[in-house]
Amino acid sequence: PRELHPRFLQNPETGILRCNYDMTSFSVPERKRPGPNRRGVEISLVTEKALLPVLELKQFPNAVVDVFVEIVQANAGTRCAGISAAALALAHAGIPMKDLVSAVSVGKVSGKVLIDLDKEEEDVDDATDIPIAMTGRKQEITLLQLDGNLAKKDLMEAIKLAKQGCEKINKIQQKALKDAYKSVKNE
Template identity: 50%
Template sequence: MKEDGIELIKDGKRLDGRGFDELRPIKIEVGVLKRADGSCYFELGDNKVIAAVYGPREMHPRHAQDAKMAVLKYRYNMAPFSVEERKRPGPDRRSVEISKISREALEPVILKEYYPKTEIDVYVEILQSDAGTRTAGINAASVALADAGIPMRDLVSSVAVGKIDGEVVLDLNAVEDNNGEADMPIAMIVRRNTITALQMDGRMTKEEFEKGLKLAMNACRRIYELQRTALIERYSEM
């Protein structure tokens, strides 16, 4: 917002020197946890996220079982030290909502019918946050699910676009998110060109929305390639 005196775009570049369609640097590590069936460490700029997958395993409580398919559980949780001011630990309105939309973003690709009466647990822990943690969480969870050997039709990739100083830009960081006009995270199945999650906070015109969506979908393709490379390389070292 201009009245705060923060200028988010200078000479066609953003505060951290990125162009409008540039992602923050991404780092993916597969199989970082020994006890989990599948895991992934994901870095998106200053976001640091770890995802762990357990199961399919016996579902408890029993009455919540589905006789036809597995139940997917997703827990998004921010560490108290992940943000500048200490976050009160435990689930809150925000993390419950993010858990729900993230679960729904992943559900369409998982073949839950393979494991009736079981549950698949996905735990996403945010170790450090710098805006865009839900997208980083979905990316990490999707790789961790593949690593756990869960049958899936595709991977899911996710990224956010937003509007700052009147421009549509990709992958907002915390400063841009707090001082910008809009933020829109999406998740998609790259090969099928299908959107599985889309949220918007703020206002954008129809043209800006369409431009942003295109930007985000292209970025998802790049993220997908990185996820794929990380998984392939894990078993190609030897």
């Protein structure tokens, strides 16, 4: 955390989380125009909303915690990868958190509910993309976006699949944190 400038943006009761999502120009096969765009601004806000429920920022009044998500290679699911990586980075940096957030993309493609859609699957005409982020212990949903049409039964199946995926990602996040501190402890 650092002091937030300009000062009129400061909150005397709690710290502020600011997220910045960006994709490098070489991250996709067709060169992406560098700099901010509407999609990046939206995903930045979505990332903030997904992470805020688990952060304990009250002990940092008038401060800001900046999170920068830079995507260097993209094949769909970048917002989910960014949210999971940002949660891990915040925990590793020692920012107080109630829990880790894990995110995964699920969707319905050609009548089947799938997890971790790739670009090819996302681009199918009738495909539905559902990024979901959840807390690790209580599995509370902190993000659920829906792009496309989906029956309630399929949505419930997608959420069930996302819970399983987020559990696996959460275990990987926890292992990465423990391994990082093991190496520090051994030095």
